Amino acid sequence: MDPVFRWIESSALSVWTRESTSLLAYPAILSAHAIGMALAAGVNAAIALRLLGAAPGIPEAEMRRYAGVVWIGFAVNAVSGMLLLIAYPTKAMTNPIFYVKLSLVAVGLAVFVAVNKRLGQWTSAARPWIGIALLVSWGGAIVAGRLLAYTYRRLMAG
Amino acid sequence: MVNFQMWLVTVFASVKPIGRLMHTAWGWPVAESLHFIGLSLLIGTVGLFDLRLLGLGRRIPIAALHRLIPWGLAGFGINAVSGIAFLLTEPDQYVYNPSFHLKVLFIAAAGSNALTFYLTTYRKVAADGAPADAPPAAKAMAAASLSLWVGVIIAGRLLTFYRPFPCQPPEPGFLATCIPGFHANWK
Numbered sequence: 426m427d428p429v430f431r432w433i434e435s436s437a438l439s440v441w442t443r444e445s446t447s448l449l450a451y452p453a454i455l456s457a458h459a460i461g462m463a464l465a466a467g468v469n470a471a472i473a474l475r476l477l478g479a480a481p482g483i484p485e486a487e488m489r490r491y492a493g494v495v496w497i498g499f500a501v502n503a504v505s506g507m508l509l510l511i512a513y514p515t516k517a518m519t520n521p522i523f524y525v526k527l528s529l530v531a532v533g534l535a536v537f538v539a540v541n542k543r544l545g546q547w548t549s550a551a552r553p554w555i556g557i558a559l560l561v562s563w564g565g566a567i568v569a570g571r572l573l574a575y576t577y578r579r580l581m582a583g
Numbered sequence: 584m585v586n587f588q589m590w591l592v593t594v595f596a597s598v599k600p601i602g603r604l605m606h607t608a609w610g611w612p613v614a615e616s617l618h619f620i621g622l623s624l625l626i627g628t629v630g631l632f633d634l635r636l637l638g639l640g641r642r643i644p645i646a647a648l649h650r651l652i653p654w655g656l657a658g659f660g661i662n663a664v665s666g667i668a669f670l671l672t673e674p675d676q677y678v679y680n681p682s683f684h685l686k687v688l689f690i691a692a693a694g695s696n697a698l699t700f701y702l703t704t705y706r707k708v709a710a711d712g713a714p715a716d717a718p719p720a721a722k723a724m725a726a727a728s729l730s731l732w733v734g735v736i737i738a739g740r741l742l743t744f745y746r747p748f749p750c751q752p753p754e755p756g757f758l759a760t761c762i763p764g765f766h767a768n769w770k
Contacts, residue, residue, distance in 0.1 A: 456737040463623050468631060479654065567620055568620070
């Protein structure tokens with residue numbers, strides 16, 4: 426994989442993201458990634474809390490109105506995450522936790538899509554399990570993402 | 584103010600047990616993970632409430648959605664505790680950091696804004712039979728809240744890029760944004 430990593434690392438976009446001293450480069454991308462995370466994981470947490478019995482006065486089906494916020498957060502993070510990956514491909518792709526994070530995001534998103542479609546129709550037996558699944562997958566994705574800063578073995582291939 | 588900052592650093596640095604805990608292999612990463620979970624809880628509840636006041640999801644009663652706010656406060660509590668742990672462990676990385684000054688300012692402004700909301704329009708917007716559309720004053724405060732919390736996140740993420748550098752004692756003015764009294768050959 427090293428030749429591929431080196432090729433990405435030497436691309437203009439990778440060099441700019443990594444080395445530019447502009448606030449609009451790495452700092453802005455990291456900030457966007459944190460804001461997108463808060464939107465996507467935060468709204469999922471709100472839906473999970475409602476399913477687990479908090480704020481029972483919220484008409485559950487109406488929470489579908491907030492799905493757009495999850496998708497905006499996800500889109501922001503897909504783009505910013507891709508840029509972070511292009512900046513440091515070796516750092517992410519040689520770290521097993523990176524794949525754990527991607528899997529947890531995929532699970533969280535899949536559960537969200539399935540749950541959101543039928544909000545307001547879930548049986549009382551299923552509700553707490555769905556809530557827990559949302560909290561564990563999104564919370565786990567956040568933890569795995571945070572650990573990437575401390576667990577990488579190689580920063581760059583070049 | 585510069586002397587006050589230097590005094591703060593000495594006081595914070597004297598709290599040894601927390602620093603020791605944070606310097607264990609898992610201390611800092613665990614606190615960081617909690618800090619990001621807390622921030623998501625805060626935005627997912629307080630931020631969602633702000634969006635509701637601004638008109639998103641009008642068929643959800645404002646008072647009903649407000650029942651999620653304690654969870655946002657819990658998130659803020661997690662972040663206050665983990666944030667103080669960072670501060671006590673590496674005080675000079677924060678006390679002299681302009682991005683940290685801005686972050687504290689934004690948090691204080693968001694807090695005052697929330698307090699103003701509760702003292703002025705909260706009762707009206709959350710009353711039984713209140714209209715689905717919040718009054719303009721509530722919307723303005725919701726917009727301020729959202730912007731300030733986003734500002735807090737950005738200032739928090741920028742902390743690393745504004746790590747204070749060592750400087751000579753006379754250099755700082757009102758607020759030191761470098762580490763005074765640290766005679767290093769950075770020039």
